Amino acid sequence: MNVVALVLQAGLRDLSRNRWIVAYALCFLAIAEGLFWFGGTGPQVLLSLLNLVLLVVPLVSLVFGTVHVYASREFVELLLAQPVPRRQLFAGLYLGLALPLAGAFVLGAGIPFVAHARDGATVGGVAALLCAGVGLSLAFSAIATWIALYTDDRLKGVGLALGAWLATTVVYDGLVLGASAAFGDYPLERPLLALMLTNPVDVARVLVITQLDVSALMGYTGALFQHTFGTPVGTGIAAAALLAWCVIPLGLAGHRFLRRDF
Amino acid sequence: MITLGTIHKRFGALGVLEDVSLAVRSGAVTALVGPNASGKTTLIKIILGLTRADVGTLHVDGRSADEAGAYRRAIGYMPQAAHFPPNLRVGDVLDLVAQLRPGETRDDDLAQAFEMDAIRDKFVGTLSGGTKQKVNAVVAFMFRPALLILDEPTAGLDPLAANVLKEKIRAVRREGRSVLVTSHILAELESLADDVAFLCDGRLRFTGSVADLLNRTRARSLEDAIAALMRTERATHRDAVGTEGAVAVPPWFVPQPKGVA
Numbered sequence: 001m002n003v004v005a006l007v008l009q010a011g012l013r014d015l016s017r018n019r020w021i022v023a024y025a026l027c028f029l030a031i032a033e034g035l036f037w038f039g040g041t042g043p044q045v046l047l048s049l050l051n052l053v054l055l056v057v058p059l060v061s062l063v064f065g066t067v068h069v070y071a072s073r074e075f076v077e078l079l080l081a082q083p084v085p086r087r088q089l090f091a092g093l094y095l096g097l098a099l100p101l102a103g104a105f106v107l108g109a110g111i112p113f114v115a116h117a118r119d120g121a122t123v124g125g126v127a128a129l130l131c132a133g134v135g136l137s138l139a140f141s142a143i144a145t146w147i148a149l150y151t152d153d154r155l156k157g158v159g160l161a162l163g164a165w166l167a168t169t170v171v172y173d174g175l176v177l178g179a180s181a182a183f184g185d186y187p188l189e190r191p192l193l194a195l196m197l198t199n200p201v202d203v204a205r206v207l208v209i210t211q212l213d214v215s216a217l218m219g220y221t222g223a224l225f226q227h228t229f230g231t232p233v234g235t236g237i238a239a240a241a242l243l244a245w246c247v248i249p250l251g252l253a254g255h256r257f258l259r260r261d262f
Numbered sequence: 263m264i265t266l267g268t269i270h271k272r273f274g275a276l277g278v279l280e281d282v283s284l285a286v287r288s289g290a291v292t293a294l295v296g297p298n299a300s301g302k303t304t305l306i307k308i309i310l311g312l313t314r315a316d317v318g319t320l321h322v323d324g325r326s327a328d329e330a331g332a333y334r335r336a337i338g339y340m341p342q343a344a345h346f347p348p349n350l351r352v353g354d355v356l357d358l359v360a361q362l363r364p365g366e367t368r369d370d371d372l373a374q375a376f377e378m379d380a381i382r383d384k385f386v387g388t389l390s391g392g393t394k395q396k397v398n399a400v401v402a403f404m405f406r407p408a409l410l411i412l413d414e415p416t417a418g419l420d421p422l423a424a425n426v427l428k429e430k431i432r433a434v435r436r437e438g439r440s441v442l443v444t445s446h447i448l449a450e451l452e453s454l455a456d457d458v459a460f461l462c463d464g465r466l467r468f469t470g471s472v473a474d475l476l477n478r479t480r481a482r483s484l485e486d487a488i489a490a491l492m493r494t495e496r497a498t499h500r501d502a503v504g505t506e507g508a509v510a511v512p513p514w515f516v517p518q519p520k521g522v523a
Contacts, residue, residue: 003362010350010358017349017385074345078401081310081339082362085330261273261313 003088004095007079011096015068021104024060028052028108036112042121043212046129049109050208053129054201055169057136061101062161065144068097070154077262090257094250098141102134109133128211132204132242139200139245140164146253149260172199193228197238200245207238263288263440264309264409269318271304271464278304279315279464286409286457289438291431293455293472295448295488301464302444306411309442310339323408335366340402342413344394348387352378352397355386359401366405371433373400375426391418399427403434410434412443416450428454452484460488462495467516491515 001009015021031052035045072093079089113126147160176195180188196202210230228234264286271279279301286292294302307313309320311331320327327333346355356378360368373379376396386394395418402410412431416424431441431454445451451458458475460468468475468491472484481487494515 001361006358006361010347010354013354014347014349072347074341074343075347077307077312078339078341078345079362080312080331081334081337081341082359083331083334084362262307 003084004092007089007092008095008099011093012100015096015100016103018100020064021100024064024101025104025108027056028105029111032109032112033115036116036119040119042113042116042119043125045112045116045119046121046125046208047212050129050132050205053105053109053133053136054205057105057133058140058169058201059165061098061137061140062144062147062165063158064101065097065141066148066157066161067154069093069145069148070157073262080262086258087254090254094142094145094253097145098138101141102137105133105137106130122211125208125211128208131239132208135207135239135242135246136200136204139242139249142246142249142253146249146256149253149256168199168201173202193225196225197241200242203238203241203245207235207242210235210238263323264442265319265321266305266309267319267321269305269308269315269320271301271308271313271315271318277464279308282318282461282464282466284459284466284469286440286442288408288440289435290456291435291441291443291454292457292459293451293484294442294444294459294461295451296461297492300461302461303413305461306413306442306444309411310334310337335363336408338402338405338407338410340398340410340412340415342417344398346386346394346397348385350386351382352384352386352389353382355397356382356400356404359404363405366407369403369406372403372427372430375430376400376423392420392423395419396423403430406437406439409440409442412441414445415443416445416447424450448485448488449483455484458484458487460491462492465516467491467495 028049032045032049035048040048076089076093080086110126110130113121143164144161147164148157151157151160176192180192196206206225206229210226229238266282266284269279269282271277282301282305284305294305296302304313308315308318309322311327311334322333322336325333350358356373376399378397378400381389381393381397386397389397399415399419402412410431415427415431419427428450431443434441435456441454443451443454452472455472457471458468459466460475470478475487475491476482476484479487479490481490498515
């Protein structure tokens with residue numbers, strides 16, 4: 001096995017036994033199952049779970065990821081002291097963090113939909129939700145890794161992680177809402193489409209919503225989103241935007257890992 | 263075996279190492295000693311490639327240290343404290359390091375002496391500090407690299423385990439391999455070390471054999487000799503900043519440059 005696979009395997013073994021990762025999966029499992037239990041149909045559960053996914057997945061990925069990278073620092077130094085290239089070690093370490101987080105989400109959120117397959121949720125809708133959650137896990141794990149490599153001050157790192165979460169889940173949408181209110185007399189739909197792509201949480205939201213039959217309830221903007229992102233090309237653009245949110249922070253984190261002093 | 267040439271390292275405005283040149287002989291144990299924050303850990307990290315020197319050269323086994331890190335096949339490293347992922351089993355950790363260094367000659371003496379087979383299935387997070395340190399030592403001694411770098415190797419070990427580890431270090435020396443060791447327990451170093459490198463404020467103040475150091479300082483033990491070096495260091499520092507009370511500096515002592523506060 002190469003270095004990436006070996007380090008990834010160790011990361012998977014470590015985090016699959018981590019109590020926080022197990023609790024994270026169980027939380028999604030309990031909430032999704034609870035929504036079905038209280039009479040929700042598949043599409044209703046999907047929509048309710050989407051709001052939770054858009055808040056919790058970035059938060060857990062950022063905070064857990066940042067703390068995990070700091071906690072692994074001495075072990076990383078021991079691995080760096082072995083005859084292995086830094087690039088491969090970084091890839092293994094990142095995947096060893098991001099894949100268990102994504103896996104815990106998929107298991108926790110996915111199993112109830114399999115168990116309640118006859119409750120009306122479409123395969124496309126469930127797949128979109130799971131893909132959006134995985135994309136967010138990968139993107140925010142990369143941002144967490146970058147933050148932890150950027151500053152050695154653990155408190156500052158966790159603060160930056162929380163700041164990134166607030167910025168992407170609350171502040172950004174507030175600013176967009178404020179801008180759309182301030183410039184309400186102008187046709188803002190197309191600029192809003194562009195603004196959606198610059199926030200991974202919004203991209204994930206749009207990816208899932210366009211797979212559901214709820215965009216019609218959102219008026220002209222929703223119809224425009226459906227028209228733009230509901231097509232294969234539009235879905236591809238949104239998926240590419242989410243992929244960019246994984247690749248760009250990962251590239252920055254990798255650049256830092258390759259050059260920094262430990 | 264390992265040669266460091268004119269190493270300089272700064273972290274921002276803080277100078278950590280200045281013009282450090284050191285040769286670690288084959289078949290010898292070299293003690294790297296100095297007060298806290300003297301630059302020992304940074305020097306070790308530069309040898310390991312964890313930290314890059316601003317200026318300077320590093321040759322291991324006659325070959326220049328490469329960026330890809332292949333030269334680290336010649337090095338085994340035991341950090342001061344073991345921090346393995348808590349949810350890995352001891353066997354997972356040992357297998358990971360073994361698989362990261364395929365094709366190297368195994369040395370399972372220490373693993374047997376520390377009875378690793380009995381704890382292979384235990385999770386690292388459940389081990390005591392001393393047992394973790396044993397795993398740490400086993401990882402460093404798992405192969406037969408030409409150079410072993412040991413940072414406070416007996417810290418946290420019980421007397422029996424410390425004795426086993428020291429005996430292993432002597433065995434490594436007898437095999438003609440090199441050991442670079444740091445410790446604040448100077449009596450322990452005296453029983454192990456052939457050579458001493460005394461680092462203070464980022465500069466090497468003395469390099470030579472233990473016998474030579476004892477002879478020059480007229481000290482009876484390594485602890486007394488290092489204390490004498492530190493007194494001399496303090497005196498030259500006072501002299502350098504123009505304070506009264508300077509003492510005569512022996513000719514073999516590399517002094518603080520004038521004007522350094």
